[in-house]
Amino acid sequence: MMTTPEQDRWSRVKGRLRTSVGEDVYTSWFARMDLEGVQEESVRLSVPTRFLKSWIQAHYAERVLSCWQAEMPEVHRIDLTVRSAVRPIVQKEAPAPVETRRAPAPELRSTATAPVSANHDALGGSPLDPRLTFASFVVGRSNTLAHAAARQVAEGRRGDPVMFNPLYIHAGVGLGKTHLLQAVTWAGNSGNERKVLYLTAEKFMYGFVAALKTQTALAFKEALRGIDVLVIDDLQFLQGKSTQAEFCHTLNALIDAGRQVVIAADRPPSDLESLDDRVRSRLAGGLVVEMGSLGEELRHGILKSRVAAARAHHATFEVPEEVLTYLARAITHNGRDLEGAINRLLAHSKLNSRPVTLEMAEHEVRDLIRPQEPKRIKIEDIQRVVARQYNVSRSDLLSSRRTANVVRPRQVAMYLAKTLTLRSLPEIGRRFGGRDHTTVLHAVRKIEALVSKDTALSEEVESLKRQLQE
Ligand code: ADP
Ligand code: MG
Numbered sequence: 035m036m037t038t039p040e041q042d043r044w045s046r047v048k049g050r051l052r053t054s055v056g057e058d059v060y061t062s063w064f065a066r067m068d069l070e071g072v073q074e075e076s077v078r079l080s081v082p083t084r085f086l087k088s089w090i091q092a093h094y095a096e097r098v099l100s101c102w103q104a105e106m107p108e109v110h111r112i113d114l115t116v117r118s119a120v121r122p123i124v125q126k127e128a129p130a131p132v133e134t135r136r137a138p139a140p141e142l143r144s145t146a147t148a149p150v151s152a153n154h155d156a157l158g159g160s161p162l163d164p165r166l167t168f169a170s171f172v173v174g175r176s177n178t179l180a181h182a183a184a185r186q187v188a189e190g191r192r193g194d195p196v197m198f199n200p201l202y203i204h205a206g207v208g209l210g211k212t213h214l215l216q217a218v219t220w221a222g223n224s225g226n227e228r229k230v231l232y233l234t235a236e237k238f239m240y241g242f243v244a245a246l247k248t249q250t251a252l253a254f255k256e257a258l259r260g261i262d263v264l265v266i267d268d269l270q271f272l273q274g275k276s277t278q279a280e281f282c283h284t285l286n287a288l289i290d291a292g293r294q295v296v297i298a299a300d301r302p303p304s305d306l307e308s309l310d311d312r313v314r315s316r317l318a319g320g321l322v323v324e325m326g327s328l329g330e331e332l333r334h335g336i337l338k339s340r341v342a343a344a345r346a347h348h349a350t351f352e353v354p355e356e357v358l359t360y361l362a363r364a365i366t367h368n369g370r371d372l373e374g375a376i377n378r379l380l381a382h383s384k385l386n387s388r389p390v391t392l393e394m395a396e397h398e399v400r401d402l403i404r405p406q407e408p409k410r411i412k413i414e415d416i417q418r419v420v421a422r423q424y425n426v427s428r429s430d431l432l433s434s435r436r437t438a439n440v441v442r443p444r445q446v447a448m449y450l451a452k453t454l455t456l457r458s459l460p461e462i463g464r465r466f467g468g469r470d471h472t473t474v475l476h477a478v479r480k481i482e483a484l485v486s487k488d489t490a491l492s493e494e495v496e497s498l499k500r501q502l503q504e
Contacts, residue, residue: 174332208368
């Protein structure tokens, strides 16, 4: 009942897009693209931010269109819109029962959140979701440290010494970065003693650019400096030289004034290729915490808390333990899919007035179950594993030494960095002791040529790949 032909088609189009651009690009730009509707020759899609919209239009418009045309040749136009921050959780495809909308649950719109929100909005902050609080954040092995650090920041009082600055949290898509950052914002603002401002990198950019245009850049900077905690989400989207200069300036001003800065991004500071070295090192100078993938136990806990939240409005909604266990095991990808799964079960059981069963769950969430994501491999891991294999040190690999026993391992490591990560040649060069991209290219070609002839080397390379992927 919940899968219309339109929805099936949309799933296939997304599948094509994912294959065509690769998993990383897909999750960066398209994971939050939704289908709004199809009308004769045109398809309406939406994304949550203006920035995503302009980026997709500038770089992927053709690609998106051709993926649609592969499924529906009559489509000739894609209309991309920005949807508002507060929108129904149940995807458009499902005829959304009014009760399951993403609107704040009444008990969450408590006396505390309303003034926080008003204050925060007045400062020009990005929209906050009232559900993303510490109370609803489930702590597990992969996020214990990030959670503790975030709590510490949120509980700080004006004038307290700042323990780690900035607090930099990185993790893949859907692992709870935004949830944690917004929790800090809600909690930090609730005492009304401190001002915590939550901005997406996009908002920072547009806010600043807009302020420049109206010549109130100074006022904007002053406003930023008047806050106690600056929270910036999705820093990887910060683009443009002047924005970065401004960001760097703001960061320094805040940190030097003893104000707290909290940042989230999808990668560690060292991998933020477009930022310049000074900013990168400033970012790395505080506490950098990674949140790992959600373990099964954590996924189970998140599902449980989602069901409990849903039950506040739908007292009859019950999800048997065996279904939770199944979902926690089957959906390995990210928190958004967990949320989606519960929403579907809720919508389904409401629409059909039927209890949730394992069979129904298997059917409803089948498209959320994806093969295990390939592990994200880091350049440091490659250097470490290669160094160990060839019995040289990692600093040998980064050094300028040109003796044969170092040159070959170094080339192998660069080759692996190019084939197993999405890093660009200049970036790889930089990470190998500041080498030129042509040196990296040379190494890659060299090893490519050798593995096709030299079976011993080719086996060695395969074994290194296996060690890295396990
Ligand atoms: P990110 O910003 O890292 O992409 P989000 O914070 O948007 O991820 O999380 C995606 C979804 O998963 C949200 O619905 C969020 O509430 C949920 N989620 C992720 N981690 C947790 C957690 N530890 N506890 C509760 N919910 C979580
Ligand atoms: Mg996020």
